[in-house]
Amino acid sequence: QLQLQESGPGLVKPSETLSLTCTVSGGSISSSSYYWGWIRQPPGKGLEWIGSISYSGSTYYNPSLKSRLTISVDTSKNQFSLKLSSVTAADTAVYYCASLDSSGYYLLDWGQGTLVTVSS
Amino acid sequence: DIQMTQSPSSLSASVGDRVTITCRASQSIGNYLNWYQQKPGKAPKLLIYAASSLQSGVPSRFSGGGSGTDFTLTISSLHPEDFATYYCQQSYSTLPLTFGGGTKVEIK
Numbered sequence: 071q072l073q074l075q076e077s078g079p080g081l082v083k084p085s086e087t088l089s090l091t092c093t094v095s096g097g098s099i100s101s102s103s104y105y106w107g108w109i110r111q112p113p114g115k116g117l118e119w120i121g122s123i124s125y126s127g128s129t130y131y132n133p134s135l136k137s138r139l140t141i142s143v144d145t146s147k148n149q150f151s152l153k154l155s156s157v158t159a160a161d162t163a164v165y166y167c168a169s170l171d172s173s174g175y176y177l178l179d180w181g182q183g184t185l186v187t188v189s190s
Numbered sequence: 191d192i193q194m195t196q197s198p199s200s201l202s203a204s205v206g207d208r209v210t211i212t213c214r215a216s217q218s219i220g221n222y223l224n225w226y227q228q229k230p231g232k233a234p235k236l237l238i239y240a241a242s243s244l245q246s247g248v249p250s251r252f253s254g255g256g257s258g259t260d261f262t263l264t265i266s267s268l269h270p271e272d273f274a275t276y277y278c279q280q281s282y283s284t285l286p287l288t289f290g291g292g293t294k295v296e297i298k
Contacts, residue, residue, distance in 0.1 A: 107287075117226075117234065117277055119287040132286040133191075166233055174240055175281035176224040180233035 072096045072104075074167050074181035082161075082188050088154040092167030092181060099148045100125055105170040106150045107177065108141065110163040118163075122170055123150055157188045192216050192283050196276075196290035202298040209265045211293045213278035216259075222282035223261045225254055228292075229274045237276075238263065265295075273297055 078090035092106070099106065107122035121131040123141045131139050140153040154161060164183040171178055193216035203209050213223065221241035226234035236245045238254035241261060251266045265272055278290040 116292050117279075117289040119289070122284070122287075130284055134286070168233075171239070174222070174224075175284055175287060176236060176239040176279070177226070177234070178236060180235070183233050 072169050072179040074169065074179055076165060076167050076181045076184040078184065078186070080185060080187060082157055082186060083190050084158055084188055085156055088152070088157050088161060088186055088188070090152045090165055090167070090184065090186070092150050092152075094148045094150070094169070099143060099150065100145050103172055104178075105130075105172050105175070106141075106143065107168050107170050108152045109166045109168060109177070109180075110161075111166070111183075112160075112163045120152065120154075120165075122175075124172070159188050162186065162188045191286060192219060192280050192288055194278055194280055194288050194290040196278055196293050198293060199291060200294040200296060202296050203268050204298045205268055205270055207268045209268055209272075209295060211263045211276055211278075211295075213256075213261045213263070213290050214259055215261075215280055215282075218258045219280045219282035221257050222280055223254070223256065224279045224281060225252075225263045226277045226279065227272075227274045228277065234277060268295075 073095045082088045105122045108120040138155045143150045166183045167181045168177045169179045195214045223241045225238040228234040242254045255262045275292045275294045
C-alpha cells in the first residue's frame, strides 16, 4: 500500500496559480503498475477528477480544466505536481492526490487531502 | 462526458439492515465501474473495482453487481462504521473519469 501526502499553500489569490505537490512513499513513482492523479471536492459537494499522469509522463486532463492545468512528475523526488492557473473562488476545494491502477483506472490509494481556498 | 447518476441521494437505515445503492451510466461502460466510501473529513476509500471485485481488506458484507449501464452496491448487513457517503466512478472513458453525485447513508 502506497502512502501519498499533498503539500502546498492553503490560500491562493484570485487570478493566481494554485500549485500542489504529492509525495509518494512505499513505492516508486516510475512503476508501470500505477498512474497518478488529482481529484478535488468543493466544500459539501461531490468529487471531480482533475487529471492524471502516467509513469511515462503522458497526461490526461479533464477537458473542463485543460486550458489552465499542468500535471508533471519528478521521478528523482518521487513526487508529482499540479498547477492550476487563473484560479477563481470556484476552485476552492479539498484537493486529493491518488494512485490509479494503470489498467483499470480506479483510485487505489489517496492522500489525506488539502484544503485550498481562493480568496483575496 | 459519461454522466453517472446515483440513487437515492440519501437514505436512512438501521444497523443490521440490507442496503442497496444504484448507479446508472449515460452510456454502456461494460464493467468499468468502481465504488468508494467516504467518511466526513477523510479521503475516499476504494471498496469495489471492476463492478464486482472486492478490494483487499474490505469486509465481505459489501458487494457490487451490474454491467453495461446499471450497477448496484449492496451492504448485506449495515454496521455502525458503514454510515458514510458512497460514490460510484466510471473508468471506461478516461477523458474524463467521472463520479456519481454520492449517496449519504445515515442512521435511522
